[in-house]
Amino acid sequence: MWTYSQSENKFVQKTELPADAVNVSDEVVARAHAAVAEGLPFVVLGADDITVAPSPAHVWYADTQRWMDYAYQYSDTTGGLYPTSMLASYTDVPKDLMPVTEGVALGINEARAQGLAFVIVDGETVDVAPSSEHDWDMDQRAWVLNTARAEARADALKKASVPTVVSIKQARLALLQADLLDDVDAVIAAAATPRSLKIEWEYASEVRREWVEASGLMTALKLDNEALDRLFVLAASL
Incomplete structure (x- = not known):
């Protein structure tokens, strides 16, 4: 019989033995020597029981009593x-x-x-995380939705889905359906309206959202951002 020391991870034959020394069989010693020769870690579990790692990369996981790669x-x-x-x-x-x-x-x-x-x-x-809008809560040890980030992302997606340019024909048809075409014509025909704006409205081939905002039409028609979004979405469908 041999004696195995867990603290020293080796088999010993001496008079002063470590406190954790246990007797092991010749078979356990032979298997341990074979493991060492192959460069494999091993753990002695008892006098007649030894477990050898499947590969050098495996580590003995004591809590679950198994080798992990x-x-x-x-x-x-x-x-x-x-x-x-x-x-x-x-x-x-x-x-x-x-x-x-x-x-x-x-x-x-x-x-x-x-x-x-x-x-x-x-x-x-x-x-x-379930989504990019979730943050890890250390106290709850769970993923928690970041409401502000989720709302910001929803707004960004909404804006991305709204067209920013439509043809002049589409714009006029959308304004007609929204009962706003006469109002636009009135603003364009007004004496105070810059001539450049009149020319753009009459001869442009397309209407861009930033132009509507900068031209003053959005203010003149008393449109907020959501209303303007709906107009462009409608125009793009015509």
Whole structure:
């Protein structure tokens, strides 16, 4: 029989044994020697029980009593993923490296590709935000909707869906349907209206939103932004 020391991680035969020394069988010793020869980590679980890692990259996870393949190391400081097998080649290794599985590394890369935030729960689990409008709440340990950001994004999407230019024909038809064409004609015909504005309205091939705002037509017709949006959406459909 041999004696194995967990603190020293080796088999010993001496009179003064470590406090955690346990007797192990010849079979356990033989399997341990074979593991060492192949460069594989091992853990002795009992006198006749030893577990050997499937590969050098595997780490014994004591809480779940199993080997985990921590193929990468993640640094929260740099936000970088470092292949475990290549750590020795790095000259400046972050001090906050955390071993993560390949599945976690894939989850991180997918989250980044979608512009989503993420939180690494442990080496086996990454929690990705449901949307870019969610923030991680440390107290609740959950993703919480950022209302202000969500509303800003909704407004941006709405504006992006509103056309900014339509043909003069579309503009006139939209104004006609909205009962505003006569009002526009009256503003254009007024003596106080600049001649340049009259020429633009008569000879332009298209109407741009910024022109409507800058020309004073928007104010003269008492249109707010939402009303002008509806007009352009209507015009684009005609």
